[in-house]
Amino acid sequence: MTHRLLTAVAALALTAPSAAQDKPPAPAEIPSPGDIVAAAPAGDWVAIAASDLLVMDLAPDAAGRPRRVVIQLMPAPFSQGWIGNIRKLAAAHWWDGTSINRVQDNYVVQWGDATEKKPLPAGLAVVPEGEYVTATKAEGGVIPSDGKLPPMHWSGYSPGWAWTDHADAYAKKYSYFRGWPFAGDDGRSGWPVHCYGMVGVGRNMPPDTGSGAELYTVIGHAPRHLDRNIALVGRVVSGIEHLSSLPRGTGGLGFYENENERVPIASIRIASDLPPAEQPKFEYLSTESRSFAKYADARANRRDPFFIKPAGEADICNIPVPVRAVADSR
Amino acid sequence: MTHRLLTAVAALALTAPSAAQDKPPAPAEIPSPGDIVAAAPAGDWVAIAASDLLVMDLAPDAAGRPRRVVIQLMPAPFSQGWIGNIRKLAAAHWWDGTSINRVQDNYVVQWGDATEKKPLPAGLAVVPEGEYVTATKAEGGVIPSDGKLPPMHWSGYSPGWAWTDHADAYAKKYSYFRGWPFAGDDGRSGWPVHCYGMVGVGRNMPPDTGSGAELYTVIGHAPRHLDRNIALVGRVVSGIEHLSSLPRGTGGLGFYENENERVPIASIRIASDLPPAEQPKFEYLSTESRSFAKYADARANRRDPFFIKPAGEADICNIPVPVRAVADSR
Numbered sequence: 001m002t003h004r005l006l007t008a009v010a011a012l013a014l015t016a017p018s019a020a021q022d023k024p025p026a027p028a029e030i031p032s033p034g035d036i037v038a039a040a041p042a043g044d045w046v047a048i049a050a051s052d053l054l055v056m057d058l059a060p061d062a063a064g065r066p067r068r069v070v071i072q073l074m075p076a077p078f079s080q081g082w083i084g085n086i087r088k089l090a091a092a093h094w095w096d097g098t099s100i101n102r103v104q105d106n107y108v109v110q111w112g113d114a115t116e117k118k119p120l121p122a123g124l125a126v127v128p129e130g131e132y133v134t135a136t137k138a139e140g141g142v143i144p145s146d147g148k149l150p151p152m153h154w155s156g157y158s159p160g161w162a163w164t165d166h167a168d169a170y171a172k173k174y175s176y177f178r179g180w181p182f183a184g185d186d187g188r189s190g191w192p193v194h195c196y197g198m199v200g201v202g203r204n205m206p207p208d209t210g211s212g213a214e215l216y217t218v219i220g221h222a223p224r225h226l227d228r229n230i231a232l233v234g235r236v237v238s239g240i241e242h243l244s245s246l247p248r249g250t251g252g253l254g255f256y257e258n259e260n261e262r263v264p265i266a267s268i269r270i271a272s273d274l275p276p277a278e279q280p281k282f283e284y285l286s287t288e289s290r291s292f293a294k295y296a297d298a299r300a301n302r303r304d305p306f307f308i309k310p311a312g313e314a315d316i317c318n319i320p321v322p323v324r325a326v327a328d329s330r
Numbered sequence: 331m332t333h334r335l336l337t338a339v340a341a342l343a344l345t346a347p348s349a350a351q352d353k354p355p356a357p358a359e360i361p362s363p364g365d366i367v368a369a370a371p372a373g374d375w376v377a378i379a380a381s382d383l384l385v386m387d388l389a390p391d392a393a394g395r396p397r398r399v400v401i402q403l404m405p406a407p408f409s410q411g412w413i414g415n416i417r418k419l420a421a422a423h424w425w426d427g428t429s430i431n432r433v434q435d436n437y438v439v440q441w442g443d444a445t446e447k448k449p450l451p452a453g454l455a456v457v458p459e460g461e462y463v464t465a466t467k468a469e470g471g472v473i474p475s476d477g478k479l480p481p482m483h484w485s486g487y488s489p490g491w492a493w494t495d496h497a498d499a500y501a502k503k504y505s506y507f508r509g510w511p512f513a514g515d516d517g518r519s520g521w522p523v524h525c526y527g528m529v530g531v532g533r534n535m536p537p538d539t540g541s542g543a544e545l546y547t548v549i550g551h552a553p554r555h556l557d558r559n560i561a562l563v564g565r566v567v568s569g570i571e572h573l574s575s576l577p578r579g580t581g582g583l584g585f586y587e588n589e590n591e592r593v594p595i596a597s598i599r600i601a602s603d604l605p606p607a608e609q610p611k612f613e614y615l616s617t618e619s620r621s622f623a624k625y626a627d628a629r630a631n632r633r634d635p636f637f638i639k640p641a642g643e644a645d646i647c648n649i650p651v652p653v654r655a656v657a658d659s660r
Contacts, residue, residue, distance in 0.1 A: 307559055318552075
């Protein structure tokens, strides 16, 4: 009994990769978001370029099991100054031998050079405060604020920006662009959002002091008050459990107090710099596809078994873009 | 340098107990939410009755360290049917020898009888669907929707319900009542919200099938779509790291696939049933205090160092009610 319950309870919050692997819907059931993703046609999935995947290999765990975390970097025009620095740091193998130094419950896991003395590669850009918000073009509407899906709306949908009025405590409008959620106020500019698994750039007090060498990922409730205050550069698409389940640091702000608590980083590489056979392959469900519109509508209006009161809407961080691993078919 | 940054970055998301232990503000600085909590007068703190604390002792960890999780049960008139069952289950020592069976990343940790065959104590109530929402009385306003703090409003504040218009994807109004956040639509009824650390009652498909024997806590982004679909009965006030940092289950929905992966529960007791010397003591910052109003305003409008763009508002789950341990002074 309990397991049937949990099937229904949990399906709605499965992380995207898991959701994409859900079983197809039983004929009698109203499809869950996971069912809709599982039924999406191949043409609705978009391959993520190996050059946009950052592969972090941690030291094996206590049982000798490998720990690989794969991060997808954000597309232009967002955060490209910091992402350019991250590409240079990876090419220089700068992170090899650094470590995960901070794990704060319901907040972030952070990694980089714990000594804060390791010299940075030459040529890193100083990215100005203005880059936290990016000019965008406005078109149509993606997800109506009532969470309902108007089929006709989608028949004429054109790729690119599409703002929808969906005000909450942190923004007046939201949009999905090339597989990523963004927030905005005026429909002409936008910024990425601090959802679970998003990867950001640590900085010092001055807003232009984040180089990209010190990175963090969100492992708790979305700290949206960081939006427009820190740069976001990507999201974890695989292996976040290797970070989120680490022991919490007992020092201030979740820093590990003893050096031996830190988790060594063996290497961080751009996937396209790995041997072809070792390159991970992922794809995301196109946010411009009808499948995504159905999925988003289902996330906002749970009508599948178990639910007695659909919310009617959904927080942008509760509509994670489905991402799945691709088996190498070569 | 990095550490100065992190001080500012992290202060805004410290869990309440930690925040309550923050250093007092430096004179020149605009106080952070943690600073405001640390400066709150003793009279603004409310002791939590031992009879409202559920103490879960897990088996010691691999290094032999104790793992205690303390849960505060919700006050009347909310969820009392399920909470009555939980009191009976604890009095019967029903959970002793059961285990933590499921850890799903960015979702929940769940515990209870993995065999699903252990007989329940006699006399547990069957709580009807209607209990997911509770009638309330409306008064004044707690947190203005713009997050600003109007001092005069507070001078005449009277305890009890106080709804504020603060619409988001999941409700039209929000309120704090006796230290707990609640959501509502009409100002005359309300329901508890699925924020990080909240504890809920697993159930089967029929909405009245949750007894309280199968419990879960949220360890990821608030799954607010569960509001009004599952009963919430409390929140973890201490030791959530013993749950949130457990290895994720590799089975469907995060269930542990092997029996030896489950974490044994040594005992679950109501604190008042423990020997006086072993009873944990906690207190929460009165949500009817001026200190809480200042704290909530600061959570919504970060003006302390590091921040360049205050959000102006805050998601209800990003204004956790400060709770702190009390040293035994006897």
